[in-house]
Structure formats: C-alpha cells, structure tokens
Amino acid sequence: MTGLPADRLGLADRGVLRAGARADVVAFDAARVIDRATYDEPHRYAAGVSHVLVNGRVVIEAGEHTGALPGRVLSPS
Numbered sequence: 001m002t003g004l005p006a007d008r009l010g011l012a013d014r015g016v017l018r019a020g021a022r023a024d025v026v027a028f029d030a031a032r033v034i035d036r037a038t039y040d041e042p043h044r045y046a047a048g049v050s051h052v053l054v055n056g057r058v059v060i061e062a063g064e065h066t067g068a069l070p071g072r073v074l075s076p077s
Contacts, residue, residue: 002015003015003016009074011074014074022055022056023053023055023056024053024054024055025051025052025053026049026051026052026053027049027050027051027052028048028049028050029048029050030048031048032047032048033046033047033048033049034046034047034048045060045063045065047063049063050062050063054068054070054071055070055071055072056070057070059071
C-alpha cells in the first residue's frame with residue numbers, strides 16, 4: 001500500500017518508509033517472480049521473493065519463512 005491509499009483510510013503509520021512508521025516491505029526480482037501455488041498445494045510461496053518485512057520484522061528471509069507472525073488486522077483510525 002502506498003501513502004495515498006493509507007492516508008485515505010486513516011492509517012497514519014502505513015504506506016511510507018520513515019522512522020516510527022510500521023514498514024511492510026517486499027524485496028523481489030521481477031524477472032523471477034512466479035506463483036508456485038497449486039490447488040493441491042495452495043500455501044507454497046512464490047519464487048523470486050527474497051525478503052518480506054511486516055511491521056518492520058523479517059518474515060521471509062532468503063525465500064524462507066522465519067516463523068515470525070507480526071501482522072495484524074488494520075482498521076481506520
């Protein structure tokens with residue numbers, strides 16, 4: 001989510017990278033991203049996504065889940 005939609009939803013600490021904001025960031029190689037999920041295995045991670053940070057905590061590192069679950073449901077303030 002970028003700053004404009006976050007602002008319109010009243011999510012002041014989202015959509016921007018700055019000190020004090022809750023960073024959600026994905027590092028990926030656009031040339032390699034491919035969905036690997038199937039009907040039989042719907043929870044397989046996409047290839048080409050190397051790192052994911054949620055609320056500033058590393059959730060995917062080098063393509064592997066770290067076990068961290070820092071996400072939460074967002075609601076307008």
